[in-house]
Every structure is written in C-alpha cells, then in structure tokens.
Amino acid sequence: MTTRHRIALIPGDGIGTEVLPPACAVLDAVGKLHGIELSYDELDWSCQRYLAEGAMMPEDGIDRLRDHDAVLLGAVGWPGVPDHVSLWGLLIPIRRQFRQYVNLRPIKVLEGVPSPLVRGTADVDFVVVRENVEGEYSEIGGRLHRGFPEEMAVQEAVFTRAGTERILGYAFDTARERGGSVTSATKSNGIIHTMPFWDEIVAETGERYPDVSWQQEHIDALVAKVVLDPTRFDVIVGSNLFGDILSDLAGAVAGSIGIAPAANLNPERDFPSMFEPVHGSAPDIAGKGVANPLGAIWSASMMLDHLGHPEAAAEVFDSFASVLAADGPRTPDLGGTASTDEFTQRVLDGIGPG
Helix, strand or coil, X not given: CCEEXXXXXXXXXXXXHHHXXXXXXXXXXXXXXXXXXXXXXXXXXXXXXXXXXXXXXXXXXXXXXXCCCEEEEEECCECCECHHHHHHHHHHHHHHHCCCCEEEXXXXXXXXXXCCCCCCCCCCEEEEEEECCCECCCCCEEEECCCCCCCEXXXXXXXXXXXXXXXXXXXXXXXXHHCCEEEEEECCCCXXXXXXXXXXXXXXXXXXXXXXXXXXXXXXXHHHHHHHCHHHCCXXXXXXXXXXXXXXXXXXXXXXXXXXXXXXXXXXXXXXXXXXXXXXXXXXXXXXXXXXXXXXXXXXXXXXXXXXXXXXXXXXXXXHHHHHHCCCCCCXXXXXXXXXXXXXHHHHHHHCCX
C-alpha cells in the first residue's frame, strides 16, 4: 500500500537551491523502499523575488501552502535584503499562521564529525525545544523621534499562559518519551516580569509530570554548562530568543551548524509543519557545488518521522551517519573535498537503488 504526501518546496536563496534537490532525491529513494510517494510543489519565494516584485511571497502565499502535508525549506537571505525583511516576509508568517509553536532542534555529535570541544562529546545527544511564535519576537513596539538625538525604540516581549503551557508541555512530553529530564532556560533574576511568569508555569508543569525530573538554569550559566559538559542535558526548553541562541550554540558544540536540522512543528497537525536546515543561504559558496546537503537531508528525515514514517526516517539518518562514520566523502565545511553531488550519491548508495 502506497502512502502519498504533498510537499511544498521553498528552495529560497543561495545554497538553499542546491541542498533541496539532494534532500528530495533521498526522500524519493527511501520512499520507494517504504511505499511512500511524495509529490512536490516548488515555490520561488525568496529574496530574489523580493528584489523583483517587492514581496518575499505572494499575498495568497499562506493559503497556497495550507493544503500541503509539510513544507521543506532550503534557506532564506541575500545581500541587499535586510534580514528582518526576509524573516518577517516569509518564515515568521508561516510559523505563526500555521501555529508552528515548537521549534525542535536535535543536537547530536555524529561519529566522524569532530566537535570543537576537547572533551565531553562522546555521549552528546539532546534536543532544544524553542518556543517559536511569541516571547521576545513580538510585533508589539515601535520607533519614535527618528533622526533626532532623543530617538528611541521599544520592543515588547509577550508571554501568554496558553503559549507557555503548550511549549512546556511539549518539552516534558519529549523528555518522558526519551526517558530523560528537562532543563528550563530562564533569566528571572534580571527580567522581572516575563521570566518569573515562565518559571511559575515550569513549576506547575513539573507537578503534572512526576516521572520527569527538571531543573532551571539562568541562560548565562546555561550556555557555559552546555559548552563545558553537553552530555549532562537531555531536553532544554527556552523562550523564542533563548531557544534561538541555545540551539545555534549547541549546533556548534555538535561540530557545525552547517549540518544542523530544524523542525517548525504544529503538534496538533491542524496545519502543515515546516522543516529546514539552519545553515543559512551562504552567498560566499553559492553556485560552487560544494554546499553540504546534510542539514537538508536530516531535516527531510525529521519530516518523514513527523508524517508517520519513523522507519524510513531512521533509514535516512543511518545512511548519512554511516557515511560520516566510515570516513566517507565530506564537503569542504567538514574538512573534505567532496562536492554536494558526491556526498549525496554516497548517502543514496547507503539507502539502496533510487
């Protein structure tokens, strides 16, 4: 029996256009082995579109995505287009309109990928759960007295009880599934309203999960401990800003943010979720054929798992992990000389005939 899924592809900018074809090739190869048929609708939403038409995506963009089972994104960003334009013109509207309130980042040191840390990496395997639609990244605020000496800017952080409870519930559920623990990132000694509010709801949530141990750490101390001893963590949950910073730091601890995947999840599955590598568009290497497709392939594996195909997802993960462990070809960002296509082909060889 064949299971069919409709996927929206947003290659975006720079190397985003180079890493999605390998991800799709891997998806198609594993799909043939597991009775999964994927159809793709490619969309040209990007900074290039913004420069040509004045918008990252069309006015009906959200509606055009709504009937898809998932969204697979390459990368967004290009010189000449401010980052806040590309982010608020595409990614944030998708995350918020589709209630993708969980940003999930697995952090794992893969065999064959050296960590910049000298010690403490052998058993690094944790996840960062980032609140993805409110918190510090709100639209509330503004600018006043532009161009004058008293010019000012105000940005309001927004933490709702509903939004905080649901992200913490997801984090505790994830820890329960993993048989692990939760670490909450806070800064309630300095941020007087939102962070004590966050801490209170963490404690309330912990009472509902007596089988899950938890602790809280101030963000400044927490980032130091992630570097000094990343093996001590299982599930780290944080607000939009704290989770954003922690996930990139943790990705670097694991060897490179260039291979890191991410999932923007609507856990209730009322709307499509979005999957993306976090390496950015990398204009400096775009068009050279040396971009590392691993982040996109790993994100595609997470997408398969979310769509209900854990065995296929595991096969994709095992294939690229085996290539790295066997000292197979690797792209220049990992110290090798392989092209994007050469690395992809080795991953495909590990899955079976495409």
